[in-house]
Amino acid sequence: MKKFSHFLLCLLLASGMSTSAVADFKAGSDAASKGDFATAQKEWQTAATAGNADAQFNLGALLLSGRAGKADIRNGVKWLEKASANGHTEASYALGMIYFNGSGNELKMDHQRAFKAFELAAAKGHPPSQFSAGMLLLNGQGMKHDPSAAVAWLTKAADQGYVMAQYNLGLFHAGQQGAKGKAFKWFLKAAEQGLPQAQHTVARMYMEGQGTPRDLAQAKSWFLRAADKGSVESQYGAGFLLYAGMGEQRNPAEALKWFERAAKNWDRNAQFRLGQMYLEGDGVAKNLTEAYKWLDLAASGGHEDAHYLRAAAGLQMPDADTERAHRLAQEWFDANHKTPHKHQDLKPHGH
Structure with a gap:
């Protein structure tokens, strides 16, 4: 789960500057787009007080970010809560992140509140919130450990292409008796989206014949994809297949190149092979x-x-x-x- 930060809320702020029928909200958005956050705060305050959910969300994000002056955690959260209550999905997600991590001495971590906020956005089909709600249930953070409900939320996010939900579903099924095939399915989906740790796992499963027929050519292909993205484990894995001649003619000179890359990234197995x-x-x-x-x-x-x-x-x-x-x-x-x-x-x- 990504860690909440003021930088995240600045990103949310930037992504939330949509037009609105409310003139004050539009004026605030225009000012913010020019970097005039003091004027944006004033205009959004008026629109937010009138009940505009977009303005409430942007005002809350602005107060939390500190871009219009000193960060105001208490009032920032208050406006996000109002926006969330008015059905603003991104506000609910932002609240979930805030309560999940807390904010120093000003706001204590509260996983129960985080879950409730994520659940609101998740019910509206928001994949990051579905993933976050699922992980809280899976880990038993702030509520009872509930694998069945967790998998249901993770699957909703994964079916929408949320890569970390796909990867964590793979991890979940990999730990279940007789579910290696399901694990491979989700790992492969995440790998196809370019997630290095999923690519490495898929390579290992192909190499060992877990959840899928053994295929050393596929193992090498996935190791190389992850290795090119900086996966040290896969750099060693690619080197090992070449060194051992698994699935093809042995190529120690090519293996040496991958071992060198992994060794320089502190892989002790690669250092040993070198x-x-x-x-x-x-x-x-x-x-x-x-x-x-x-x-x-x-x-x-x-x-x-x-x-x-x-x-x-x-x-x-x-x-x-x-x-x-x-x-x-x-x-x-x-x-x-x-x-x-x-x-x-x-x-x-x-x-």
Whole structure:
């Protein structure tokens, strides 16, 4: 569920500037489109007081955003509640987000109120609200855990193409006995919309034959799609299929490229494979220093086999070269890690 922020309400404000029969509302919209939020607030205040739901929503969003002065949470929420009561769908959704997350000391988190607000918008066919109501029910946040009702709301959103509802339906069914086929169906729908985590999951299911017949060509295709979007897990997955020759001729040189991308994003399995390939001269010229460096990094990340393969590399190297390789690992760690940390791991689980 997306986290509420004043920035979100600014987006809602921008998207809500529609024309209206009420002159004051239109005047406010015209002023806001020119960046004159003080005038917009004055005009919308008049229209909102007269009962115009669009003006109530825009006024509430404006007060919450602070674009017309200091943010006014209490009055912003008050106007959103009025708009919601008048049937404004986006106002109900915005209220749900506000109550779900709270707003510092000014507004406490209230999942029961959040659910009621989401439910109002969900009943009008609003997919983000249907998804949010479903997730609250699924997680038992603010009300009794109700998987049946949760799935009903998630399905309504998913049927309208809401990608996160599709993905979470996949996750739900994946945890149910004998429902891998249903899980795959929803994961595939989300994957086809370009969601990287769904694409990775679909690739895994094709690779393992879960919920669908095993198809390594499809697995590779979906790994590559997710990998191109920055999925580190899929970068490793694509590399592994190429490295192992699963479904096609083995291609260690191409695998190396994907392992390098994943390793640079802190995938310890990819770091281990790089170390192994440099140690064995597989798909790349043998290089004990590079092998030790990557195995050292993988071992530092907790990869069990890396400890032992690093020791095997060390046996083939003079002490000075081992120290240099460890230093290179430390330098790589420092250059690619935001948190200061001493890269030292002399034995399994050493730190």
